[in-house]
Amino acid sequence: MEKRVKRDSAKLKLFSGSANPALAEEIAWYMGLKLGKINTKRFADGEIYVQLAESVRGCDVFLIQPTSPPANENLMELLIMIDACRRASAKNITAVIPYFGYARADRKNQGRESIAAKLTANILTKAGADRVLACDLHSGQSMGYFDIPVDHVYCNPVILDYLASKTICYSDLVVVSPDVGGVARARSFAKKLSDAPLAIVDKRRQAHNVAEVMNLIGDVKGKVAVMVDDMIDTAGTISKGAELLHQEGAREVYACCTHPVFSPPAIERLSSGLFQEVIVTNTIPVSDNNSFPQLTVLSVANLFG
Numbered sequence: 001m002e003k004r005v006k007r008d009s010a011k012l013k014l015f016s017g018s019a020n021p022a023l024a025e026e027i028a029w030y031m032g033l034k035l036g037k038i039n040t041k042r043f044a045d046g047e048i049y050v051q052l053a054e055s056v057r058g059c060d061v062f063l064i065q066p067t068s069p070p071a072n073e074n075l076m077e078l079l080i081m082i083d084a085c086r087r088a089s090a091k092n093i094t095a096v097i098p099y100f101g102y103a104r105a106d107r108k109n110q111g112r113e114s115i116a117a118k119l120t121a122n123i124l125t126k127a128g129a130d131r132v133l134a135c136d137l138h139s140g141q142s143m144g145y146f147d148i149p150v151d152h153v154y155c156n157p158v159i160l161d162y163l164a165s166k167t168i169c170y171s172d173l174v175v176v177s178p179d180v181g182g183v184a185r186a187r188s189f190a191k192k193l194s195d196a197p198l199a200i201v202d203k204r205r206q207a208h209n210v211a212e213v214m215n216l217i218g219d220v221k222g223k224v225a226v227m228v229d230d231m232i233d234t235a236g237t238i239s240k241g242a243e244l245l246h247q248e249g250a251r252e253v254y255a256c257c258t259h260p261v262f263s264p265p266a267i268e269r270l271s272s273g274l275f276q277e278v279i280v281t282n283t284i285p286v287s288d289n290n291s292f293p294q295l296t297v298l299s300v301a302n303l304f305g
Contacts, residue, residue: 013056013090017065017081019074020285023098024064026301036061040077048073050080052088061090062133064304067101067120068284069261075101075120079127086128094131095124096304098283099231099259103138106145121145135283135300136230136258139181155258155281158298160192162279163226163256170194172251174223178241179203182229189228189256199225201241221249224276231259232280235266242274252276259283260297262290270294 015036016024028035037053063085065078078095085093105116117138124132125148133151137143143150173196177186183200190196199218225245227238232255242253253275260280270278271292280286281300 011059011091013054013059013061015052015061015063015081015085017063017074017077019066019068019077020064020098020282022285023066023282023299023301023304026282026299027064027096027305030302030305038081040081048077048080050077050084052084056085056088056090058089058091060092060094061085062094062096064096064098066097066099066283068099068259069101069263071101075123079123082124082127082129092130093128094133095129096133098135098300098304099261100134100137100142103142106139106142115145117142118145121147133304135304138230153303155283155298155300155303156189156192158281158300158303159256159258159279160189162296162298163193163254168224170196172222172224173197174199174218174220174225174250176201176218176220176225176227176241176245178227178229178237185230186228189226193226196226201244203237203240216244216248220245222251223249224252224254225250226254226256229255229257231261232257232266232270232278233261234263235269239269239272239274246274254279256280258300260286260290262286266290267292 013036014028014033015038018040024035039051039053041049063081067075082093102116102120131149132146135153136155143152175186175190175196176199177183178201187198190198199220202215227241232238238255245253255275255278258281267290275294277296278294279296281298283300286297
């Protein structure tokens, strides 16, 4: 375990929402701090109540709350936490959002669609956030939707360090992007992985959460394929990509992603034997019900700390 960083706790306050308290505890431990006391409850009709149980006047406050499923509940809780800090005269309020929900709605693919990523950015700003710390946004352009500073961290180093500990010959590796939109992410990952070759799965999406694999660009025959994506939701894209890689002669297939959203039927698809290992991080908590033998969960607490 890395040595903890000592901070002045008088002016630096960390608070956790209810979405991922385990990660918040790890971040606080790494920083040598204790999480601030906060009272959060739900009224009978579902309304969220937040009260800070200690003073934050003149403090730099960091609110750790991914907007993971249930996205609307967790986003609303974060907004109320921000408002509570603002009304309690915090000096600066940073929303630490390990997983930024609604980031996929970052542009108009068809007419009369909402750009919900921009709307969410506006709401967070209006609530009183002075800064946002986010991790592996679905697309870099989402940073431009905020009128406040955004610190964007990448979890690639955590996953790359883990892969380096595996006994995989680098000459056998090929990094695979599960779709054309993720090529830049996969290329960056491949460059840091001893400049491994790159392959791309070409797919056609007919509807949200429905993917159809059409073709493979690149050579994976006899190789260890490492599929890289920012999130796994229903696992339709990545599992169909893995099927294609096996058909094209890949020896083993690894899946690497930052955000394990794991909406049904993701677990059935990921544990079906297509993957040697599924490597994710704890930006979103993985419940015991969603665990399976091939799953490895890495901590990003030190990265955020």
